[in-house]
Amino acid sequence: MTSVVTAGGISVTIRGPVVDEGETVLDRLVSDGVPGSLASRNAKLWGPDAAPLAARSLGWLGLPETSRSLAARLAGPAAEAREAGLDRVVLAGAGGPALATEAVCRTAGAELTVLDTTDPHEVSGVLAAGLERTLVVVTGDGLEAESLRRVFAGAFSEAGVTGGALARRFVVVADAGSSLEGAAREAGHHVVQAEPDVGGRFGALGVRALVPAALAGVDVNALLDEASRLAGTLRQPYDNPALALGAALGSSALAHRDKLVIADHGSGLAGFAGWAEQLVAGATGKQGKGLLPVVVEGVDSPGFELTGELRRVILGRRPDEPGPGREAGLSVAGPLGAQFLLWEYATAVAARVIGVDPFSEPDAGQSAAATAALLRSEEGAAPTVVRTPPALVSGAVEVHAPDDLLRGAGNLADAVDALIEAVPERGYLAVLAYLDRSGDAGAADLRALLAARAAKLRKRPAPVTFGWGPRHLHATGQFHKGGPPNGAFLQITGAVTADVPVPGRPHTLGELQLAQAFGDLRVLRSLPRPAARLHLLDRGEGIAQLRDALG
Template sequence: MTSVVTAGGISVTIRGAVVDEGETVLDRLVSDGVPGALASRNPHLWGPDAAPGAARRLGWLGLPEAARSLPARLSGPAGSARDAGLDRVVLIASGGAAVAAEAIGAAAGADLTVVDTTDPHEVTGALAGDPHRTLVVVAADGEDGDGYGLEVDALRRVFAGAFRDAGLAGADLARRFVVVAPAGSAAERAAREAGHHLVEAEPDVDGRYGALDARALTAPALAGVDVAALLDQAAALAGTLRQPYDNPALALGAALGSSALAGRDKLVLADHGSGLAGFGAWAEQLVAGALGKDGRGLLPVVVEDVEAPGFDLTPDMRRVILGRRPDEPGPGREAGVSVAGPLGAQFLLWECAVAVAARVLGVDPFGEPDVHESAESIAALLRSEEGTAPTVVRRPPVLVEGAVEVHAREDALKGAATLAGVLEAVVEAAPDGGYLGVLAYLDARADAEAAGLRPLLAARAAKVRRRPVPVTFGWGPRHLHTTGQYHKGGPRNGAFLQVTGAVRTDLPVPGRPYSLGELQLAQAFGDLRVLRSLGRPAVRLHLRDRAEGLAQLADALS
């Protein structure tokens, strides 16, 4: 059986058992008036406890029209930047804004550098561009202190220091920054005092749902992306949201929610000709963060393509293809979902679908009850006497092989005496019906080979366990703001492999008693401490030499 829902430039195709599973859920959503209630921004859709927070987080539904004023709001900073010859745009951000901007820039082929890491090697690479041609967009995401958030504040300070080292000062330095912050926020006040360009962000938009707000769109727009076209695409879909039928967002939301209820709680995403590079990463952060809480949720697993290890049809996995669906003959192979359409419409589609799925699952799509645990753990590690660096206690490794150190409780390794044995123990630690998460606190560009651990581990897991085991991959600290909520608040069935690396050249954070390398290590240790406190099996591998260590890991898994 096949169901195809096409409207607003989007096509959602649902095949096989998913059609039957979702039909009852879809009918219930329609009878409950969910399409109209969502389009009207009814905060009670997710229950009375969620209503107060939801009332302050539904502005994303109006962004296809509200964000159209952004080009006019950018005319001042854009004109000043062009006059000053600033044609290299760097975005400092975290969470959904960073991932959305990266996807937008990649889809448009724009020259945009997104920095949402504290890895000193990767940040050094971002600093390597000509400072006299660089304009930095800062997407504020914090509520405490100066309102920038820990990582964004540190990166802002590092870039300001680099500008000063290049001879920039006073008003010339101040105008190298465009700060995107809500009116009345601490970040807005700090930006005004510093003399930075200021772009007002929408105050009632959750960052996870903010793919079309000023935090995500400002940097791509300044880099030359036609954001009006994105908003046109989203607006075409927005007109369908009230419809009880022929509503792609409602159909996809019912499919997602019913899959989780039926025990297919692993959502495997593969691109197949969508042309939307990076979109899977954005959908991953939305699905994981909005649905993974209260011991429930859908685990998004982004795989390299439809032929990659892990893109299997198993009782606990639901496959979603972004783009054209390949020919898959054979009984049962046709079950799944495929989604096609332009980027702007896809953003709104998934935001609405995930909000609908949250109602089906009975969770608050905007709450982040478990993210704060890692933040508090990191803050504790960074606390120190005034003017001194933070102290992170380093314990001796339980095993060293070549360039790789193994840090774990000995009982977690099941007596393994080699790196290959350690990796096999990690694979076996994933509970039945669970998953393995790889968390790499490395340089996403220079250490890009680390992402290859995902398919290698998935292939090894299938061999060792004699069945597919979902394996996810995330760059740290990005995953703290994206998938971290699911890892800590979703079903307690994850095992984790954290990878850290030696820092050759560190970067001090001006005005702070720590360097980027120390901040990154505190983030890794803080995250690991929380995972272990929740009873999640977790092993840390430290690469004394990054390139050599990654090569060793690949060899051990081959």
């Protein structure tokens, strides 16, 4: 059985048992008046306890129209940047807006460098490539953004950029009345005020995401036009693709198919799956519930095989068309602006079905608190990370894990196999790589290798996710701590050969990154979750050794 819902430039195809499951949930949503209530920004849709936060978080529904003033607001900074020859935009930010910006610019073919990392190797590479023509957009005051702002300010000063010229090298997006806004205005930076009623996860069409994209040369009004065409359908009880997708996602969770395995198959939306991953995981993963997105490399990749706990999702070709993946449960096609709004609406609907508040992040701050404790920044002291001896050393890889997890493993392959075997029933394995997304890009290949190995070792495959650290803290981090307690974690850190000081702070980027990794690992083990850390004494050799051990 196949159902196709098409409107507003979006096509959602639902096939197989999920058709009946989704229609049952859809009928209940319609009888409860959810389409009209959500479009009218009814904050009570997720229960009385969630209402106060929801009332301050539903501005994303109006962004297809309210964000149209952005081009005029950026006219001055854009003109100054052109006159100064600043044609290279670097985004210092984190979370959903940064991932949305990356998807927008990659899809449009616009040059943009997203830095949501504290890895000194990655940051050093960006600093060394065209600093003289760089404009930095800061989109928040989180740990990563604040550290990067300081690093870039120091680098500009060392390069002889001072005074007003230095001030014009930054565009800052900040909440009105925040300390970041005050500091930015005092420094003479261009400031764009963020919407007061839009959170990061649901802000793909807001200023935090669109300011850097617009400065990079993207026609953001075209993106908003795409979203506006879908916005006109959101009140409809039927022929509403966003409601249909939300019902299908929610019914999947109710049917215990709580892993959404997402594969792109010709969508043309580069980087979109990563943005959708952070949205769905962060909005639904709490109170021991949630949907875990598992982004795979393609429809033929290890981990896309259908099992009883998975719901397969294709971005692109419909499953009833010829080609790989035609038996997937869901597929979605349409332009990027509409897709952003579609998935935000559908995720909010799915959260209601699951019974969680989509806007809260009750567990996301645990890792940040652990990191702060390690940094001891309030005392002005260096980080207090305590390095313990490894349980096993194999070539360029140290293995750090409890003895009861390793179970006497004598080599690297055995150690990884022990962690795979420790994945709980109906659970998953998450790879958390605190490395350089560019220089250590080969680490991403580990996801498919681990998925294939897990399928051989276990009677049923274990879904394997991959996330770069500390990016994943703002993406799937909430799910890992607050979702179903069935995850196992393989953290990877790497030796630093050239560190970067953080001006005005007692720590370097390398020390900060290690504190973030240790803080996150400390929280995961306290929950408790099975977790091992692999430390690469040489990054290139270590990654190659891991691939050989798994291949």
